[in-house]
Amino acid sequence: MNFQTLDTLDLKDKIVLLRADLNVPVKDGAVTDTTRIDRVKPTIDALISKGAKIVVMAHFGRPKGEAKPEFSLSFLPPVLETQWGRPVSFASDCIGENAQSEIAKLNAGDICLLENVRFHPGEEKNDPAFVKELAALGDVFVNDAFSAAHRAHASTEGLAHLLPSAAGKLMEAELNALNAALESPQKPVAAIVGGAKISTKLSVLNNLVQKTDFLILGGGMANTFMHACGIAIGNSLCEKDMAGEARTIEQTAKEHGCDIILPLDQIAVREFKENAPHEIAMSGEMKADQEGVDIGPQTISAISEILQECKTVLWNGPLGVFEMKPFDTGTNEVARIVAALTKSGQITSVAGGGDTVAALENAGIANDFTYISTAGGAFLEWLEGKKLPGVAALMSPSKAA
Numbered sequence: 001m002n003f004q005t006l007d008t009l010d011l012k013d014k015i016v017l018l019r020a021d022l023n024v025p026v027k028d029g030a031v032t033d034t035t036r037i038d039r040v041k042p043t044i045d046a047l048i049s050k051g052a053k054i055v056v057m058a059h060f061g062r063p064k065g066e067a068k069p070e071f072s073l074s075f076l077p078p079v080l081e082t083q084w085g086r087p088v089s090f091a092s093d094c095i096g097e098n099a100q101s102e103i104a105k106l107n108a109g110d111i112c113l114l115e116n117v118r119f120h121p122g123e124e125k126n127d128p129a130f131v132k133e134l135a136a137l138g139d140v141f142v143n144d145a146f147s148a149a150h151r152a153h154a155s156t157e158g159l160a161h162l163l164p165s166a167a168g169k170l171m172e173a174e175l176n177a178l179n180a181a182l183e184s185p186q187k188p189v190a191a192i193v194g195g196a197k198i199s200t201k202l203s204v205l206n207n208l209v210q211k212t213d214f215l216i217l218g219g220g221m222a223n224t225f226m227h228a229c230g231i232a233i234g235n236s237l238c239e240k241d242m243a244g245e246a247r248t249i250e251q252t253a254k255e256h257g258c259d260i261i262l263p264l265d266q267i268a269v270r271e272f273k274e275n276a277p278h279e280i281a282m283s284g285e286m287k288a289d290q291e292g293v294d295i296g297p298q299t300i301s302a303i304s305e306i307l308q309e310c311k312t313v314l315w316n317g318p319l320g321v322f323e324m325k326p327f328d329t330g331t332n333e334v335a336r337i338v339a340a341l342t343k344s345g346q347i348t349s350v351a352g353g354g355d356t357v358a359a360l361e362n363a364g365i366a367n368d369f370t371y372i373s374t375a376g377g378a379f380l381e382w383l384e385g386k387k388l389p390g391v392a393a394l395m396s397p398s399k400a401a
């Protein structure tokens with residue numbers, strides 16, 4: 001992919017406007033998970049080693065274009081200092097005099113965090129006047145917020161048209177991983193898709209059957225496909241009104257040589273609760289009062305056999321009701337198989353979107369995949385085959401620094 005990275009840029013004494021995703025979870029004023037902050041550190045370190053003056057732009061919550069104190073980023077500099085190991089100053093507005101005077105104090109390697117960019121309505125509207133005010137603050141735009149790249153906002157898209165631009169280290173890693181998984185993957189490619197419903201993932205499924213060799217379906221959504229094929233699914237979660245859509249996806253898969261793999265057996269319960277009594281129901285043998293909550297052992301073996309043949313695996317959505325034990329078994333077992341194949345160098349594995357990260361963390365193997373994307377909405381839009389405005393703007397050759 002043709003985007004500028006930090007490696008080739010001369011940033012000595014340049015003011016870098018770095019867009020980061022610092023929309024961290026907060027409880028009682030304390031950050032409960034620093035993952036998003038930690039993931040930006042390689043970019044911060046690279047910019048420091050290049051002698052840049054770093055101005056961090058970020059959003060926090062949904063203040064809807066107004067300066068609402070509860071969405072202020074003023075609490076964050078001490079946390080950034082701890083996680084990044086450098087002093088971080090704060091500007092109480094992201095444009096104008098206060099931002100300018102704080103930035104003027106920076107020496108090479110110093111960091112200043114700007115107040116929530118969404119305090120100005122121009123941010124989400126990508127208003128050219130607001131983009132201009134932001135651009136006036138710096139020399140180079142570095143975008144490290146893949147998770148916001150599906151939004152054409154001033155600080156995620158607009159700036160790339162006014163300043164020389166590059167992807168930060170996190171954005172670079174994310175784009176390389178996604179490229180290796182779907183745009184130019186090693187074949188055969190398997191997509192594993194689970195989750196509750198097909199209605200929320202129609203575009204994802206339509207895109208995947210055109211680009212992969214196997215579409216392995218699990219979770220609630222597999223029931224809709226089984227129902228569409230006339231297979232009895234008992235009382236399982238099913239979107240009966242989506243049967244036509246499921247058949248269309250199957251037809252598209254056939255036309256593109258993609259095999260759709262449905263469960264051979266499921267774990268069936270009569271009560272939807274943790275540790276509910278359960279039994280294995282073979283496909284088509286589910287009783288009217290039974291509900292499928294996980295894939296069964298034969299399905300796990302069949303998936304394992306397919307994965308042994310593959311070079312690339314893409315995963316979105318749990319294969320069962322992973323929040324209720326032991327119905328996380330199918331997801332965990334398949335996750336362990338993918339992790340082992342990744343560790344042995346046989347496959348490239350990329351996962352992300354919605355509950356997927358939580359499900360794979362629950363399986364205890366999240367670190368063993370090639371790449372796990374924490375960018376929920378942006379990851380799903382990419383799976384749908386959509387062009388992400390924040391990424392497209394970085395590809396524009398005229399803006400290479």
Ligand code: AMP
Nearest residue numbers: 195196219220237292293317320321354
């Ligand atoms: P999604 O956000 O679409 O990826 O869906 C994730 C949700 O699907 C999780 O909360 C799972 O509990 C749920 N899910 C997975 N498999 C099933 C199933 N067989 N029946 C009902 N819900 C399921």
